[in-house]
Amino acid sequence: MQAKIVRKEESLLEVEIAGENHTFLNLLRESLKDQEGVLFAAYRFPHPLLENPIFYLRTEGINPIDALKIAVDTINKHCEDLTDLVTSSFT
Amino acid sequence: MELEIIEQHENYVKFVLSGITPTFANTLRRLIMSEVPTMAIDEVIIIENTTPLYDEIVAHRLGLLPLKTDLASYVLPTECECGGQGCTSCEVSLTLEVLGEKDIEIVYSNSLLSQDPKIGPVFLNIPILKMAKNQKIFLEAIARLGRGMEHAKWQPTSTVSYKYYPVVKFNEKNCTYCGECVEVCPRDIIKIENGKIYAENVINCSLCNQCVDICETDAVFVSTTGTDFIFTVESTGALSTKDILLKALKILNEKANEFKVNVEEF
Numbered sequence: 001m002q003a004k005i006v007r008k009e010e011s012l013l014e015v016e017i018a019g020e021n022h023t024f025l026n027l028l029r030e031s032l033k034d035q036e037g038v039l040f041a042a043y044r045f046p047h048p049l050l051e052n053p054i055f056y057l058r059t060e061g062i063n064p065i066d067a068l069k070i071a072v073d074t075i076n077k078h079c080e081d082l083t084d085l086v087t088s089s090f091t
Numbered sequence: 092m093e094l095e096i097i098e099q100h101e102n103y104v105k106f107v108l109s110g111i112t113p114t115f116a117n118t119l120r121r122l123i124m125s126e127v128p129t130m131a132i133d134e135v136i137i138i139e140n141t142t143p144l145y146d147e148i149v150a151h152r153l154g155l156l157p158l159k160t161d162l163a164s165y166v167l168p169t170e171c172e173c174g175g176q177g178c179t180s181c182e183v184s185l186t187l188e189v190l191g192e193k194d195i196e197i198v199y200s201n202s203l204l205s206q207d208p209k210i211g212p213v214f215l216n217i218p219i220l221k222m223a224k225n226q227k228i229f230l231e232a233i234a235r236l237g238r239g240m241e242h243a244k245w246q247p248t249s250t251v252s253y254k255y256y257p258v259v260k261f262n263e264k265n266c267t268y269c270g271e272c273v274e275v276c277p278r279d280i281i282k283i284e285n286g287k288i289y290a291e292n293v294i295n296c297s298l299c300n301q302c303v304d305i306c307e308t309d310a311v312f313v314s315t316t317g318t319d320f321i322f323t324v325e326s327t328g329a330l331s332t333k334d335i336l337l338k339a340l341k342i343l344n345e346k347a348n349e350f351k352v353n354v355e356e357f
Contacts, residue, residue: 001349022121023125023126026117027114029114030112030115065354065357068350069351069354069355075343075347079344085094086336090099090332
């Protein structure tokens with residue numbers, strides 16, 4: 001994964017994320033959507049084969065980069081919770 | 092988040108995962124299908140083939156054989172120290188040498204001899220090809236780790252799916268106890284007993300809504316909880332269902348951490 005900023009303003013962030021698809025991006029979008037202070041979170045593929053997906057994020061009152069960090073932490077927490085559950089309940 | 096196992100056999104598991112979003116359920120399914128690596132034959136060097144099957148057909152059939160996978164000792168060729176050229180930590184060689192002794196000789200997957208005893212066909216009774224007396228097949232196959240997104244032969248599961256947890260409710264004031272919903276239900280989950288209507292084994296409901304459509308008094312309601320999912324994971328045998336799930340979650344964790352590192356540099 002290689003993420004780079006396309007556009008950055010006070011409450012707007014546009015990131016190009018190479019090598020990712022709906023698997024991770026949709027989860028990231030969902031995780032941001034539930035966060036307070038996030039107005040808009042979405043991604044698109046300018047071209048499915050030739051170009052990398054672009055993630056848009058618009059916030060109010062919080063720094064979009066901080067919002068991304070919180071979203072990633074939420075994903076990691078879900079991941080760890082489920083890993084514990086699988087380890088303990090599967091034989 | 093809660094997990095309850097409903098059914099578990101060798102290579103098969105059915106469980107209810109509660110307290111998650113549809114997005115998370117779908118992410119898990121996509122991770123298992125296309126990101127969890129497994130071993131499969133990727134390259135075949137045919138030394139001798141006098142059987143009626145073309146080299147390409149034999150190679151294709153070999154590729155589709157599920158192989159037992161050891162994720163601890165092997166790495167993906169793209170992540171290997173050798174740079175993908177091929178070494179003992181990213182590939183395994185298997186050989187197949189059979190001479191037709193009977194009039195019709197069937198070559199099964201148990202003839203495939205692996206260099207590493209930990210890697211080999213999951214099932215030993217899969218027919219690879221048929222040949223006549225004195226015909227010969229002699230080949231070397233190279234198995235590598237790969238991901239399902241590149242080719243379906245690298246998928247760790249034959250089925251991985253989820254469905255919403257069903258909720259079947261009745262309005263007993265409107266119900267005339269005509270029994271039409273009981274008759275129409277293809278999964279036989281609706282029961283009328285002692286003047287009471289109820290649903291049992293709701294988990295089997297396929298959400299077909301036939302009971303709702305046939306009810307003239309609008310007494311049946313079928314919906315979903317929206318946060319509970321019934322997962323079915325059926326492994327090819329390459330990895331255990333537990334390992335598949337743990338590896339999928341580990342991959343997601345790595346993706347998230349990698350993204351975080353990128354974000355921190357912004």
